[in-house]
Amino acid sequence: MIDQEWAIILARIQFAFTVSFHFIFPAFSIGLASFLAVLEGLWLKTGEGVYANLYRYWLKIFAVVFAMGVVSGIVMSYQFGTNWSVFSDKAGPVIGPLMAYEVMTAFFLEAGFLGVMLFGINKVGRKLHFIATCTVAFGTLISATWIISVNSWMQTPVGFEMGTNGQFLPGESWWPIIFNPSFPYRLLHTVLAAFLTTAFAVGAVGAWHLLRDSQNVGARKMFSMAMWMAAIVTPIQIFAGDLHGLNTLEHQPAKVMAMEGHFESHPEGAPLILFGIPNSAEKRIDYAIQIPKASSLILKHDPNAPLAGLDTIPDENEPPVGIVFWSFRIMVGLGFAMLGVGLWSLLARLRKNLYQASWLHRAAVLMGPSGFVAVLAGWITTEVGRQPYTIYGLLQTSQSVSPLDAQAVAVSLIAFIVVYFSVFGMGIWYLFQLMKKAPEAHERGLDGSPTRTAGLTPAPAMLPSLPSKGASL
Amino acid sequence: MIDLTIVWACIIAFAIVAYVVMDGFDLGIGILFPFFQVGEDRDKAMNSIAPVWDGNETWLVMGVGGLLAAFPLAYAIILPALYAPMIAMLLGLVFRGVAFEFRWRDPSHRPFWDGAFTLGSIVATFAQGIALGALLQGITVQGRAYAGGWWEWLSPFSILTGFGLLVGYSLLGACWLNWKTDGGLQRQAVTYAGRLGIGLLIMIGAISAATLTLEPQYHARWLSFPDVIATAQVPLATIVVTWLFYRSLRLKKDVQPFLWALSLFGLCLVGLAVSIWPNVIPARVSIWEAAAPHRSQVFMLVGASIMIPIILAYTAWSYWVFRGKVGTEGYH
């Protein structure tokens, strides 16, 4: 029995570890693929060399990110079976087809056109190459759609029937399953998150190079584009997050109680706890700094509306409050910090010193990793907040696990940790090497790799070059 | 009415065949990689698969994702049973997948990533071979779950199938290089293909003989009258295809040896199907017991019948874009 409990804990750690690592890469490649499509589109439209150079600059980075996304993703498709086989048996009839659709409509699409996108520009011509880039970008979005649908169904399961053998079976129609109640909110919030993650990473690279050479045309362009994204998308994301929270309040109230740190019910309006230290043993928040009635105002749009707390939930059905409380605050805090940078950039634009504002650039460099941290914090809120269930309210995590012994899971967990940290650590180091180099007027293609075909050293007629250094935009 | 369970068994089988046909050769190149000269030859070998490996590997995801969707019970039993080989395969694939990018990014560590490429390919292939052997030799099942131990997959037979697959994929890799490269590398590939062909025949013989002793059902399928009249065609065809394979090598054909080598693999898979049909977990769980409900099957079939032809079309297109012999400088 002890062994079984350990096996569950280890299996959960292993799943959380592998999926968190996986998601870091798609969060970047979903955004980068769209960014590349925009760059290539602008290049085709305006013929300005700066776009072609930025395209080639970020393509090299994209190739590395994408490769890591793929290999860590393949691991995920096996994790369900190796670690959560009971869950797979029971939920397979419902979630399996959705994931099969992901493979058929997204993974093949991305992989099929990726080769042409990376290596094919001289083979297929510009138009077709642009189509390949757009297809890959579109593929990443389709991919996100299906997998988020799967995850959302596990959070807000509807549209199924229970089979006599204990399986969840699809009902009459697939629409309610695919478009389950939390799906639209989660999809919107996650895709915007991927765009923001990319915007802040790109912005940090631009800012870093501007700090060194404020005349670099490529750095200027990417910084400016990233800051538009920051200024426009962050407010939308915060709005979407708010809607997402309201939806969660409706379907998974215990999760919201944990996020808010509401151990007690508040019949006359609940306070918004900004900070404090959750004390699960005593069931209270120590050293709480709070705004009276603000939580009811946000969640119910009425300062005096009653809000139930975790005291209404049986102890064994409560999620771990500490993790959810903190991860939620990290995400929201970063969201507002992003908003701050976005507004600051607008101000700098008004003052016409966007490319000289070195404190803004420093802030942008500092915020480079913010998207990745926010995304992980968000997922931890989501996933830990739905505990103790894998299928919310219906199938407990402890009932989902494979019949494995703790040793096997421990050994494989250690193997994953060692391999992921070393391989992806190296990969991330290569990314830094690529980003450390300033974008150049004659940016090379995927250097040394198969793109180094004769025609790919940018031929002047085909790839108009940048104006030389010193020219303004 | 058509039995959708059989249709889905065929689709999954198709995905596995597609996987072996496409990823087999690029894993094989990984296995043979250390034997190629550092520099030009290695770059050529790598370039010949760089644009397509991701698509090839997606068939593996299709196979396992399809299994979860169409036969969830089989997925839920097989993966825990094959826990160690599966994890090993995944880690192998991690190494070889990133090596495609990393070796170009970091010339000073290229020997290291080339090594990772080879080691990853060997581990992934060996693990797949072991998985196949473990499945054939039988899995302990109780109720709806795997009930064996952590090491059940390990046996002389599964080790044998592991080596069998190493030889087989290497053969595919050598034939692919014969097709896609020229000069010294091509000559080297032809030599390897000739030797590996013999190796594969020995392996096929040994594995087939050992398989007959594993389950009464296999024995009955292959050796009892009148089934034997039908099943004997498989070994006979193997002999004919082998002859054609060596003839095409001798005639210095580019494409044909690869196609004949694939046919050899195809025959092995037919043999496999003959042995285990109609079970997914040999002698334990039939495809009907493991099948997803009708509604799941119908829903996916709609998608599969539209998407699979489209996938095959654009996959063919991307191979077409990168047709012809590859040079160190990419495609000419």
Ligand code: HDD
């Ligand atoms: C750049 C990333 C990012 C940023 C800045 C934010 N979020 Fe977020 N959030 C995510 C990235 C994310 C995510 C990773 O995409 C999650 C995890 C699961 C999901 O649906 O989205 C998430 C989950 C998530 C949840 C959990 C929903 C559930 O599990 O049911 C809520 C309530 C919010 N977010 C709300 C917010 C608010 C009010 C924000 C305002 C500052 C905010 N998020 C900023």
Ligand code: HEM
């Ligand atoms: C990609 C971003 C994701 C991250 C970072 C993430 C994170 C986590 C974490 C931290 C846990 C452990 C929670 C705990 O055990 O206390 C977990 C569990 C789990 N998640 Fe996610 N998750 C992500 C996406 C998904 C998706 C898309 C799915 C479904 C398709 C999913 C399905 C599960 C399952 C089945 C478990 C195991 C049961 C459990 O322990 O809750 N996750 N995830």
Ligand code: HEM
């Ligand atoms: C537990 C859940 C998940 C599983 C089982 C999974 C599975 C996979 C697999 C098998 C691949 C490789 C595809 C290939 O061979 O080309 C992959 C890549 C990818 N996944 Fe995931 N994934 C999960 C979570 C997510 C989430 C939450 C997102 C996005 C919201 C996502 C987005 C992507 C994208 C865009 C790719 C393409 C590669 C890349 O962009 O880096 N995945 N995933």
